[in-house]
Amino acid sequence: MLRAERISKSYRASGGHVVAVDGASLQLERGQRLGLVGPSGSGKSTLAQVMAMLLAPDDGSLTVDGDRIDVWGVHCRCELRHRVQLVFQSPRMAVDPRLRVGEAILEPLVASRLLAARDAECAVLLHDWATRVGLTYDLLERFPHEVSEGQLQRACLARALIVAPRYLICDELSSMLDVSTQAALLEAIAAIQAEQELGVLLITHDRVLADTWCGEVADIRELAARSGEGEADATQRHASARAAALSALVRGRQRRAMPP
Amino acid sequence: MSAAGAALRLRGGLTQRLVETARRWPTYMRVAAGVLALLVVAGLLANVVAPLDDTAVDLDHVLEGPTAAHPMGTDEVGRDLLTRVLHGVRISLVIAVLASLAAVAVGALVGVLAGTLGGRADAVLMRMTDVFASQNHFLFGVLLLVLFRPVLGGTGAIMLAIGFTHWPSLARIVRGELLSVRERPFVLAAIGGGASRHRLARRHYLPHLLPAVGLAFVLTVPHAVFHESAYSFLGLGLEPHQASLGNILADGQRSLLAGGWWIALFPGLALLAIAMTIGTIAEYWREHLHPRWRSELEL
Amino acid sequence: MSALLEVDALSVGFRTRRGIVRALSEASVAIEPGELLLVVGESGSGKTVLAHTLLSLLPRNVDVAGSVRLGGTELLGLAPAALRELRARRMALIPQSPASSLNPVRTLGGQLIEGARARGLSEEQARRRLRALLGELGLDFDFIGGRYIHQLSGGMQQRIVNAMALVGEPDVVIADEPTSGLDSELVETTAAQLQEISARGASLLVITHDLRLAQRLAGWIALLYASRIVELGPTAAFFEAPAHPYGRELLRALPEREGKSIPGMAPELTALPGHCAFADRCPDRFDRCTEALPDLYPAPDGVLARCFVHAAR
Numbered sequence: 001m002l003r004a005e006r007i008s009k010s011y012r013a014s015g016g017h018v019v020a021v022d023g024a025s026l027q028l029e030r031g032q033r034l035g036l037v038g039p040s041g042s043g044k045s046t047l048a049q050v051m052a053m054l055l056a057p058d059d060g061s062l063t064v065d066g067d068r069i070d071v072w073g074v075h076c077r078c079e080l081r082h083r084v085q086l087v088f089q090s091p092r093m094a095v096d097p098r099l100r101v102g103e104a105i106l107e108p109l110v111a112s113r114l115l116a117a118r119d120a121e122c123a124v125l126l127h128d129w130a131t132r133v134g135l136t137y138d139l140l141e142r143f144p145h146e147v148s149e150g151q152l153q154r155a156c157l158a159r160a161l162i163v164a165p166r167y168l169i170c171d172e173l174s175s176m177l178d179v180s181t182q183a184a185l186l187e188a189i190a191a192i193q194a195e196q197e198l199g200v201l202l203i204t205h206d207r208v209l210a211d212t213w214c215g216e217v218a219d220i221r222e223l224a225a226r227s228g229e230g231e232a233d234a235t236q237r238h239a240s241a242r243a244a245a246l247s248a249l250v251r252g253r254q255r256r257a258m259p260p
Numbered sequence: 261m262s263a264a265g266a267a268l269r270l271r272g273g274l275t276q277r278l279v280e281t282a283r284r285w286p287t288y289m290r291v292a293a294g295v296l297a298l299l300v301v302a303g304l305l306a307n308v309v310a311p312l313d314d315t316a317v318d319l320d321h322v323l324e325g326p327t328a329a330h331p332m333g334t335d336e337v338g339r340d341l342l343t344r345v346l347h348g349v350r351i352s353l354v355i356a357v358l359a360s361l362a363a364v365a366v367g368a369l370v371g372v373l374a375g376t377l378g379g380r381a382d383a384v385l386m387r388m389t390d391v392f393a394s395q396n397h398f399l400f401g402v403l404l405l406v407l408f409r410p411v412l413g414g415t416g417a418i419m420l421a422i423g424f425t426h427w428p429s430l431a432r433i434v435r436g437e438l439l440s441v442r443e444r445p446f447v448l449a450a451i452g453g454g455a456s457r458h459r460l461a462r463r464h465y466l467p468h469l470l471p472a473v474g475l476a477f478v479l480t481v482p483h484a485v486f487h488e489s490a491y492s493f494l495g496l497g498l499e500p501h502q503a504s505l506g507n508i509l510a511d512g513q514r515s516l517l518a519g520g521w522w523i524a525l526f527p528g529l530a531l532l533a534i535a536m537t538i539g540t541i542a543e544y545w546r547e548h549l550h551p552r553w554r555s556e557l558e559l
Numbered sequence: 560m561s562a563l564l565e566v567d568a569l570s571v572g573f574r575t576r577r578g579i580v581r582a583l584s585e586a587s588v589a590i591e592p593g594e595l596l597l598v599v600g601e602s603g604s605g606k607t608v609l610a611h612t613l614l615s616l617l618p619r620n621v622d623v624a625g626s627v628r629l630g631g632t633e634l635l636g637l638a639p640a641a642l643r644e645l646r647a648r649r650m651a652l653i654p655q656s657p658a659s660s661l662n663p664v665r666t667l668g669g670q671l672i673e674g675a676r677a678r679g680l681s682e683e684q685a686r687r688r689l690r691a692l693l694g695e696l697g698l699d700f701d702f703i704g705g706r707y708i709h710q711l712s713g714g715m716q717q718r719i720v721n722a723m724a725l726v727g728e729p730d731v732v733i734a735d736e737p738t739s740g741l742d743s744e745l746v747e748t749t750a751a752q753l754q755e756i757s758a759r760g761a762s763l764l765v766i767t768h769d770l771r772l773a774q775r776l777a778g779w780i781a782l783l784y785a786s787r788i789v790e791l792g793p794t795a796a797f798f799e800a801p802a803h804p805y806g807r808e809l810l811r812a813l814p815e816r817e818g819k820s821i822p823g824m825a826p827e828l829t830a831l832p833g834h835c836a837f838a839d840r841c842p843d844r845f846d847r848c849t850e851a852l853p854d855l856y857p858a859p860d861g862v863l864a865r866c867f868v869h870a871a872r
Contacts, residue, residue, distance in 0.1 A: 038742075039742040039744065040741065040742045040745075049448065052452055053452075054448050054451055054452055073451050074451050074455070074456065074457050074460065078454035081451070081452055081453075081454050082453075082454055084452075085452060086448075086449075086452055088445045088448070088449065090445070093444060093445040093446065094445040094446050094448075094449050095446055095449070096446045096450070096463075096464055097446075098467050098468075107450065107453055107455075107463075108450075108452075108453025108454055108455075111450065111453050111454050111455040111456070111459050111463070112453065112454030112455075134823075134824065136824070146577065148601075148602055148603045148825075149602045149603075150601065150602060150603075150824075151824065156449070159449070159453065160452075163453065163454070175739070176602070176739065177601070177602070177768070178600070178601035178602065178768045178809070178812075179770060179809060179812040179813050179814075180601065180808070180809055180812040180820050180821045181601065181820070182812070182814075182820075183812040183814075183818050183819055183820035184820035184821075186818065186820075187819075187820055205741075205742040205743060206743070206814070207743060208771075208814055208815050209814040212814040212815060212818060213814060213818065
């Protein structure tokens with residue numbers, strides 16, 4: 001079980017901290033399909049990154065099948081990191097523009113030294129995963145900017161699944177994609193799930209999708225131990241904080257530049 | 261196609277890629293690259309190509325205009341100017357390249373340190389960079405030359421003076437690029453995939469930084485050529501007998517009064533050609549640095 | 560009488576390293592004043608290219624053929640200055656993200672007035688018209704004017720950019736993926752506002768991949784697949800019974816319907832087949848589909864569909 005308990009995370013902004021996640025608890029079983037919905041800016045992505053061990057929370061605990069996570073990101077053991085994989089919202093941003101699509105899919109195996117790039121096994125694995133996510137073989141030799149957004153997201157899914165994770169977190173997997181590609185990605189995930197007892201957390205703002213595809217649906221606003229911090233508009237807390245910081249900075253400069 | 265038998269061709273050969281790139285060059289780029297290649301080869305082969313000893317004094321042929329024997333004429337002590345210009349190109353280019361390398365090394369080091377250490381170390385390094393950047397770099401270079409010329413000799417002092425005054429902008433670029441690439445989701449994805457710090461640096465950060473560093477290097481070279489010439493012209497650089505372009509120009513200035521226009525003209529043209537060709541190539545490179553990242557379909 | 564905006568046999572190709580990318584092939588649509596046209600398709604189907612061609616935002620490595628007429632004036636090949644003028648006075652773009660399309664460090668009043676002046680209004684006119692427009696959208700100009708964009712809620716931000724688009728009283732308003740990245744509440748607000756814009760008499764062209772938004776907005780729909788319009792007709796008819804197999808399969812992929820994907824992928828735009836581009840994925844394929852390129856044939860309910868099934872009619 002992937003268990004996040006009372007996770008809190010805030011970001012520094014001008015005039016204090018912006019609370020992104022405030023004491024959220026969430027559990028994901030193996031083989032489960034859990035939907036997570038909520039307005040944009042409500043901390044879904046932050047929670048996802050914490051649960052994938054990419055971001056250290058300020059407070060709270062995360063355990064993966066009984067192993068408590070104490071170190072995060074690059075310092076965390078590969079074997080632990082591979083148990084939970086995250087697929088990002090925008091595939092264009094999530095793939096290094098300098099790697100070919102095939103290289104990008106194999107990267108996790110090579111990076112964690114499970115395979116060397118010239119192993120014959122790589123070609124077999126690559127072919128296998130490309131087929132599973134519906135990519136044709138010639139696309140693997142292209143650079144990310146030479147394939148479509150949908151094809152790139154399929155590659156991202158293959159990259160996440162190639163390390164045989166136990167849990168998969170999809171952060172707005174398909175909000176930039178057409179419904180057929182969305183359905184194809186979900187079908188691919190469902191097929192793997194049937195094989196490997198994969199736990200899937202589907203983060204989306206599409207309530208209909210969450211209700212139809214997931215066994216259970218959680219709303220991030222109901223996960224928090226306490227309610228949000230008051231007046232800031234929940235739909236755009238984060239974006240606003242950044243803009244406000246910028247604005248304050250510029251106004252400060254203007255004031256300083258003016259003669260007394 | 262059998263899966264195991266299919267050899268995946270993930271990387272094109274470097275030569276092939278270079279040829280492909282060159283084929284797309286517009287005419288002005290080909291001209292610039294050609295002229296630069298010619299200058300570099302002529303400079304490198306100066307000892308072979310140039311017919312005469314560059315320091316050979318010939319008092320019978322003093323201040324002669326261009327003739328068949330001396331295509332660029334001779335100077336006030338009768339040295340063949342073509343020979344001296346070729347040597348000058350070599351000396352100036354070598355000094356400029358080494359000095360630019362030094363500048364790039366210092367800048368990259370400061371930028372990477374500031375970007376990776378963060379916090380207070382970052383603040384201290386960047387304020388230090390600001391202090392350096394706010395100085396007049398030419399005068400600062402003169403100061404360094406005066407201080408270090410007795411210790412390091414002319415060549416070493418010039419490299420130090422140029423290298424130590426041209427790094428701040430690169431340090432800022434490197435730090436900024438590093439901070440921005442670290443925030444990109446593909447770096448998070450790589451961490452999730454199990455990449456170590458070392459691999460992140462080698463596989464994701466470095467390839468992202470290298471084009472910027474390379475470009476900064478190329479942009480610094482013509483600058484360094486000018487600086488070397490200027491310092492030598494002022495008599496602060498190389499020994500007067502050494503045939504750097506700046507020294508020849510300094511000779512030329514004296515000879516102008518005696519009517520010897522060619523002594524200033526030819527080294528001046530060589531200097532201009534070096535600066536313009538490298539500058540053109542660098543500008544083209546800068547413009548074409550990013551299109552690989554730009555999507556061609558999602559317009 | 561000719562239509563307000565007439566796109567006739569518009570083809571757009573990009574010259575790239577991998578050959579010519581045929582982003583749009585012989586697209587023809589016409590919009591009358593006050594009409595709403597939805598351009599729907601997956602990424603890479605040519606819908607954004609259509610919008611960018613109308614706004615003359617295409618890059619340099621492009622070949623354009625066909626014709627685009629706005630109120631009888633041919634836009635393709637028009638001198639840049641004349642084009643800018645025409646674009647400023649008669650067309651408006653509603654950007655994808657309101658928050659990032661406005662300057663975060665300037666107050667909104669100045670930006671709104673500046674935007675209106677760029678459309679040829681005097682300062683006085685701009686002020687008067689903005690006050691009226693924002694009033695109609697339920698906002699107070701004096702309140703908005705002294706604020707920064709981040710101080711407003713998502714719904715208000717959307718209204719501000721809508722007001723900015725409408726201030727020059729454009730004939731055509733183009734909305735490019737107006738709901739991408741928005742959560743369901745904001746999608747609802749945005750849809751309502753787009754309908755309002757349409758109701759005010761402007762012609763509205765909405766580019767989207769969001770089928771639910773399309774159904775909500777109604778009007779007319781042009782469905783694009785692999786650079787061609789494959790179905791053109793009333794939106795209601797499309798959602799009732801799509802005439803083209805691609806439309807039908809696409810609707811089946813909606814999670815609330817069957818959530819079933821269409822097997823295979825769209826063909827490469829660099830190597831479009833000489834026959835029906837959907838044939839390889841089409842469950843109803845017959846011999847002719849892989850032999851010739853279908854035209855747009857009339858189907859029931861006033862729909863045009865690029866499928867040989869309707870060729871007999």
